[in-house]
Amino acid sequence: MNAVNLKLLQTFLLVAEHGSFRRAAEIANRAPSAISMQIRDLEAQVGLRLFVRKAQRISLSPEGRRLFDRTKGAMDNVQSELSELSNIAARRRGQVQIGCAPTLAASYMGDILYNFARRYPDSVVSVREVPPTEGLELLQQQKVEFYIGPEVAGIKDFEFEALITDQLLACTPPQFDTGVDQISVTDLDKTPMILLDSKTALRLLVDQVTKRAGITLNVRYELQNATTAMNLVEAGLGVAILPEIVAAHGDKNRFRAIPLSDPMTERMIGIVTTRGYVKHNYSERLLAFIRAGFGGRGTANLGELDI
CATH class of the missing domain: 3.40.190.10 (Periplasmic binding protein-like II)
Structure with a gap:
């Protein structure tokens, strides 16, 4: 049997709940003949009579009662889910x-x-x-x-x-500043370093750069927050490798942001x-x-x- 049209099932439920083609037609704002035709189409698809038709009223056949009991709950669940989705959309x-x-x-x-x-x-x-x-x-x-x-x-x-390209910079306080315009991580291997911890995407990138350079940095401070790292730099405790978006908000009188010369020190x-x-x-x-x-x-x- 081909998949049953959901509109036919909705019409079936409407007629079954009200026990009348005419009442179902009024609620659906359709002609009684159209409702009757849809019920005949549904009965033709399932191959069974779903209603017992009498002169003054109609009632569900045993097969119609079985279909109603199983379909009503499923359709109510669908309607409930649709209402919940509508509420989520409204919120x-x-x-x-x-x-x-x-x-x-x-x-x-x-x-x-x-x-x-x-x-x-x-x-x-x-x-x-x-x-x-x-x-x-x-x-x-x-x-x-x-x-x-x-x-x-x-x-x-x-x-x-x-959105933007973000360059890694060596944020360097005066006591560690050699005056160069660019610096490599290999030049920082003996310098006290301030880095973010291994859970951050920035640290992953820094570790990749140092691995390619074949060095291990002298990490004195390992932090979760870039703003805290910047504060330690401004206090003169070491050099931090930080993204340009962070360095731009630091106190430029207390450190200098030096671009890294190593390859692949940018991120999107x-x-x-x-x-x-x-x-x-x-x-x-x-x-x-x-x-x-x-x-x-x-x-x-x-x-x-x-x-």
Whole structure:
């Protein structure tokens, strides 16, 4: 038997619940003859009589009762799920849940979210500040709509939209500064180093660079937060390898940001989404603000954004 048209089942349930073709027709805003025809079509498909027709009323046949009992619960479950999805969609109209790498949350997102809230005061943005591996897990679990962070090699089922290129820099206080315009990690092998810990994408990149150079850095301080690393640099405790987006917010009178001369010391920063992600109204608007904020590497053009 071919798959039964769901509209025929809906009509069947309507007639069975009200015991009348005419009443079902009134509720469905259709002609009684059309309702009767749909029931005949359904009976023809299953090969059984579903209703016992009498002069003044109709009732379910034993086979019709069996179909009703099994179909009603299934259709109610479908309707319940559709209603729940509608409720989720309604809640999301003014709410956006996103993930963000900690270094970006500290350096970029504050100004972007401030301007977004000014433009859309009824919106609510929830930010999960997590490293890339956790960000991808949140995306898979649909706990965030998108993630702002560095590109991760070899990921599947995700799409990456590049925003900026981020250069690694040796943030060097005066007592460790030799005055060079560029520096290699091999020049830092004896220097007290301040690095982020191994859970961060930045540390993974630094470890790849040092492995290619065949050296081991003298790590004195291992931290989770890039802002804390910058504070230690400004205190003169050592040299930190940090991304440009972090170094740009430090006190330039207390350190110098020296580009690394080693190959592959750049990373792409962008927007990560799951494949097939469907954006809703406010998330589309927030993404526009994020693109503008990163594109201007600041907030100059955010106030002029008209969406």
